[in-house]
Amino acid sequence: MTSIRQSKKVALTRVLFVSQRRAESMQGRPTAAIISITDPGQVRAELKSGWGATLRVAFHDSDPITFxxxxxxxxxxxxxxxxxxxxxxxxxxxxxRSLVVHCRSGISRSAAIAKAIAEAHGLAFDPSYFEFNRHVYAITKAHLRPVA
Known part of the structure; x- marks a missing residue:
């Protein structure tokens, strides 16, 4: 008998992107997760406790695709x-249920990751928003598994 391991279904209903300042002012909730993006070598964001899950990554707002x-x-x-x-x-x-993605300004890196995740999960993302970092979007999208 063979068994097929099924991955759990992620139940996200909302993805938003904000600035570091806004993220640091938010109170964490068990029903929300956060991805914190900072520049390498800089102080980590001072996030409040209580988030359901937290990921911290560091890279610059550099876009070798566009520039x-x-x-x-x-x-x-x-x-x-x-x-x-x-x-x-x-x-x-x-x-x-909710995912917050932040970077320093809340415009480019966080938007790219939020857009890729929203698309993979069939969630809303403003189609007129074009300020996202194309490089970050492409890398994130390539690794995400679409949710059926």
Whole structure:
């Protein structure tokens, strides 16, 4: 007899992206998870306790897809970080319904990750929003498994 291991279904109903300042002011809830993005070498965001799950990653807001020769001294998102994000999403407790993604300004990196996750989960994301980091979006999307 063979058994098929089924992955648990992630029950997200909402994904939003915010600035670091806004994320630091939010009270964590067991029904919400957070992905915290900071620049390498900078102080981590001071998140309040109570989040259902937390992932911290560090990379610069560098987009070698759109600007291949700009900011070559910065550290762009790496494939392994896209994999970390995908594994985090797969592992969050089923009681988590909301996901908050933050970066310093809440415009580019966090939006890219929020967009990729929203699309993979069939959730709303403003189709007119184009400020997201294309590099971060592509890496994140490549590692996410669409939810049926």
């Amino acid at each position: 291949p020769f700009a900011n070559q001294d910065l550290t762009p998102m790496k494939e392994v970080q896209g994999l970390q994000i995908a594994q985090f999403i797969e592992a969050i407790p089923q009681t988590v």
